[in-house]
Amino acid sequence: MGDGNLMGQQDAITRDENDPLGVFRQQFHIPTDASGDPLIYFCGNSLGLMPKVAFDDVTAELEDWRDLAVAGHLQARRPWLPYHESFRERGSRWVGAKPIEVVYMNTLTANLHFLMASFYRPESNRTKILSDSPCFPSDTYALRSQARWHGLDADEAMVVLEPREGESCLRDDDILSAIDENRDELALVMFAGVNYYTGQAYDIESIAAKCQEHGIPLGLDLAHAAGNLDLQLHDHGVDFAAWCTYKYGNCGPGSVAGAFVHERHASNQELVRLAGWWGNDPATRFRMDENTEFVAYPGAEGWQVSNPPIFSMAPLHSSLEIFDKAGIGALRERSIRLTGYLQERIESIGSSHYQVITPGEPHRRGAQISIRVLGDAQALQSSLGEAGIVTDFRPPDVVRIAPTPLYNTFEEIHRFAEVLEQQAQVEMGRGGD
Numbered sequence: 001m002g003d004g005n006l007m008g009q010q011d012a013i014t015r016d017e018n019d020p021l022g023v024f025r026q027q028f029h030i031p032t033d034a035s036g037d038p039l040i041y042f043c044g045n046s047l048g049l050m051p052k053v054a055f056d057d058v059t060a061e062l063e064d065w066r067d068l069a070v071a072g073h074l075q076a077r078r079p080w081l082p083y084h085e086s087f088r089e090r091g092s093r094w095v096g097a098k099p100i101e102v103v104y105m106n107t108l109t110a111n112l113h114f115l116m117a118s119f120y121r122p123e124s125n126r127t128k129i130l131s132d133s134p135c136f137p138s139d140t141y142a143l144r145s146q147a148r149w150h151g152l153d154a155d156e157a158m159v160v161l162e163p164r165e166g167e168s169c170l171r172d173d174d175i176l177s178a179i180d181e182n183r184d185e186l187a188l189v190m191f192a193g194v195n196y197y198t199g200q201a202y203d204i205e206s207i208a209a210k211c212q213e214h215g216i217p218l219g220l221d222l223a224h225a226a227g228n229l230d231l232q233l234h235d236h237g238v239d240f241a242a243w244c245t246y247k248y249g250n251c252g253p254g255s256v257a258g259a260f261v262h263e264r265h266a267s268n269q270e271l272v273r274l275a276g277w278w279g280n281d282p283a284t285r286f287r288m289d290e291n292t293e294f295v296a297y298p299g300a301e302g303w304q305v306s307n308p309p310i311f312s313m314a315p316l317h318s319s320l321e322i323f324d325k326a327g328i329g330a331l332r333e334r335s336i337r338l339t340g341y342l343q344e345r346i347e348s349i350g351s352s353h354y355q356v357i358t359p360g361e362p363h364r365r366g367a368q369i370s371i372r373v374l375g376d377a378q379a380l381q382s383s384l385g386e387a388g389i390v391t392d393f394r395p396p397d398v399v400r401i402a403p404t405p406l407y408n409t410f411e412e413i414h415r416f417a418e419v420l421e422q423q424a425q426v427e428m429g430r431g432g433d
């Protein structure tokens with residue numbers, strides 16, 4: 001290791017020591033390599049690390065099930081019957097919403113379908129869906145199948161907005177123009193909050209304002225935005241949104257998802273929906289008589305279909321508590337510091353083999369930087385693996401690195417930059433650059 005690297009390491013350590021939110025790392029299990037050394041985990045955008053208390057959260061439910069069985073619906077330490085209600089405050093604050101606007105239920109793609117059943121209502125000339133690209137496969141399947149479900153041709157119904165020739169990300173103005181241009185044909189605008197591939201954060205406020213101007217419902221897939229950005233879903237006037245909790249939310253594989261429905265739709269009993277008993281007014285939910293008319297519970301909770309999946313919801317308690325303690329605003333500031341440092345380090349290597357495709361401006365991205373590898377992407381991926389650095393590789397050539405503000409450190413980013421630099425030198429030796 002050269003002097004430059006030693007200085008770089010010392011600088012990173014100092015940044016860690018001076019960062020007030022660095023302490024939260026201790027609350028997480030950090031996976032280790034075969035010799036017990038902690039891995040450098042940059043995959044929090046794919047599956048977040050386990051908070052140490054999650055074990056107790058889940059164990060408590062197993063114990064109550066073991067000891068109480070059916071009585072647990074009312075007598076568990078956290079009674080199962082109203083279980084979802086305990087997330088009203090924290091679970092809505094997490095995404096900048098009001099308690100009546102958020103519910104935790106099902107899984108992400110399932111929630112998108114349930115919400116589109118209400119908010120994607122193609123009629124006469126307005127049949128199309130505008131979406132960003134590249135679109136996550138599950139979202140593409142969901143959107144196209146929704147069009148077909150309504151008897152439409154999926155190719156005709158989809159307006160997929162692509163970056164301009166030679167660019168990787170969408171321009172904010174182009175998004176607004178596309179909504180203007182297609183306003184008479186759009187039945188829905190369905191965007192990501194943060195694009196999973198490029199890491200681009202969209203300007204939700206201006207997109208929502210434009211959609212409202214034309215009376216087009218706006219839905220958001222916040223898989224990569226929840227727990228990452230400081231969202232303001234209520235104030236920005238988004239119509240509906242869904243997100244998973246296993247990425248930046250750290251609630252474990254396949255954990256329960258979130259759903260948002262803006263307050264202005266809360267009491268609209270006319271909205272068509274795919275209903276189930278848990279969305280019905282609890283006062284009449286269990287009624288077994290002849291009068292079986294569904295009475296939607298006001299707000300997002302009225303979109304529930306089934307009773308809550310307790311084991312997949314249990315980790316949400318501690319996870320939201322951690323976010324509350326840190327404060328989503330403060331976490332976002334730390335995230336900007338970490339991601340900015342990562343960008344600086346990549347740029348200072350100055351290799352033409354690594355092209356950052358994520359926007360450089362902090363407000364146009366979250367906690368992720370995506371690098372297009374113009375050299376040997378596989379070799380870089382194996383060098384990172386050998387150094388104990390876990391990243392995500394999207395074939396053919398994109399490596400995604402997510403410094404997660406709850407548990408990643410400046411020093412880890414320094415280690416990553418070292419490996420990247422070594423690999424850049426190998427590339428140069430091959431006669432590149």
Ligand SMILES: *Cc1c(COP(=O)(O)O)cnc(C)c1O
Nearest residue numbers: 107108109136138196221223244
């Ligand atoms: C992670 C992710 C999903 C995953 O969907 P599930 O229903 O949770 O399996 C869907 N869409 C996007 C954009 C994602 O990033």
